[in-house]
Amino acid sequence: MRILRYCSSIVLLLLATAASAQFQQAPTASPAKWKYEVKKKSGNDYQLILHLELAKGWHIWSLTPGGDGFQIVPSVAFDNNPNVQLKGKLTEKGHATTTTMDGVDGKVTYLSGNVDYIQEVTVKGSTRITGKHTWQVCDDKQCLAPTDKDFVFEIK
Numbered sequence: 001m002r003i004l005r006y007c008s009s010i011v012l013l014l015l016a017t018a019a020s021a022q023f024q025q026a027p028t029a030s031p032a033k034w035k036y037e038v039k040k041k042s043g044n045d046y047q048l049i050l051h052l053e054l055a056k057g058w059h060i061w062s063l064t065p066g067g068d069g070f071q072i073v074p075s076v077a078f079d080n081n082p083n084v085q086l087k088g089k090l091t092e093k094g095h096a097t098t099t100t101m102d103g104v105d106g107k108v109t110y111l112s113g114n115v116d117y118i119q120e121v122t123v124k125g126s127t128r129i130t131g132k133h134t135w136q137v138c139d140d141k142q143c144l145a146p147t148d149k150d151f152v153f154e155i156k
Contacts, residue, residue: 030147031057031058031137031139031144032052032054032055032058032135032137032147033052033053034051034053034151035050035051036048036049036050036051036153038155044122044124046120046122046123047118047119047120047121048153049116050076050116050117050118050133050151052094052114052116052135053113054111054112054115054137057139057140058137058138058139059097059110059111059112059139060074060110060135060136060137061074061108061109061110061111061136061138062096062109062111063092064109065108065110066098066106066107067101067104067106067107067108068104068105068106070104071104071108072134072135072136072143074092074117074135074136075133075134076119076131076133077131077133078129078131079130081127081128084121084122084123084124084127084129085121085122085123086119087120087121087122088120090117090118090119091118091119092111092115092116093115093116093118094111094112094113094114094115095111095112095113095114095115096109096110097109097110097111097112110138117133123155126155126156128153129152129153129155130150131150132149132151134146135147
């Protein structure tokens, strides 16, 4: 009788372990890799560039995606810094595709491959520019949850 209980306990333990393993997903690498660059234009004028490299098959919505308004547009928020004046709006450069998609009303625009987000600034002296950007990437089957990331640009 004891042996039967012991064997039953082991079988139940093995089944529970196998069941829990089915619910654990192996961590996957992010399809979005970011790098940050400061480019001096002239005098006190600079470009702050957020370089995005997307894995093959993934895309990010354009800053002006069109569609039905449910697309999560990338955003960049700069922390207040009295030594920094933003010039104009954030711009994007990259391979844009405008098309219709199942489940979305109207045409949408997204970017894939390598994308640059550029903010022109004028600065007073050496300074540190901080902030946070938010984005969402999608492939042909899913969109990942929006992601936030802090950034720092050093101007010397």
